[in-house]
Amino acid sequence: RDRSPSRGLGDVYKRQVNGVDRSLVFLDRSWIAYVESSGSHCVIYTIDGSFESVQSLKVFERRYRDMFVRCHENYLVNPEYVSRISRYRIELTYGKVIPISEKNYTAVKTKLSHIT
Numbered sequence: 674r675d676r677s678p679s680r681g682l683g684d685v686y687k688r689q690v691n692g693v694d695r696s697l698v699f700l701d702r703s704w705i706a707y708v709e710s711s712g713s714h715c716v717i718y719t720i721d722g723s724f725e726s727v728q729s730l731k732v733f734e735r736r737y738r739d740m741f742v743r744c745h746e747n748y749l750v751n752p753e754y755v756s757r758i759s760r761y762r763i764e765l766t767y768g769k770v771i772p773i774s775e776k777n778y779t780a781v782k783t784k785l786s787h788i789t
Contacts, residue, residue, distance in 0.1 A: 698726075700717065702737075702740055703753065704721070705719055705751055706720060706751055706754040706765055706767070706769070707741075707748060707750045707751060707765065707771055708733055708741065708748070708749040709747055710730040710746070711725065714726060714727055714728070714729065715728055715729060715730045717733075730749065742781060742784055743777070744772070744774070744777065745774045748771050750765070750771055758781075763785075
């Protein structure tokens with residue numbers, strides 16, 4: 674992935690995340706692999722690390738719906754990182770496995786096959 678410097682905070686590829694320590698974290702949208710619910714917060718995972726946000730997964734999904742696919746009640750996944758879909762699971766390009774809920778499996782598979 675291209676890790677060249679950002680064009681600034683107004684960059685259309687940046688996403689603002691409200692950290693639990695009241696910080697603002699600006700992430701390049703292409704670096705976010707998946708987002709996981711953690712109670713009333715969510716954790717944003719990149720290939721380099723993770724960031725806890727005060728936003729709920731539902732708020733994060735609504736705010737950035739163009740970037741992610743909801744594959745499970747606790748997970749959003751960035752289609753750019755999906756390398757394989759098999760029965761009830763998604764494997765990401767760096768080996769992480771994310772569950773797909775049984776009831777959403779067909780819809781998620783269809784949606785990802787049209788995106789990727």
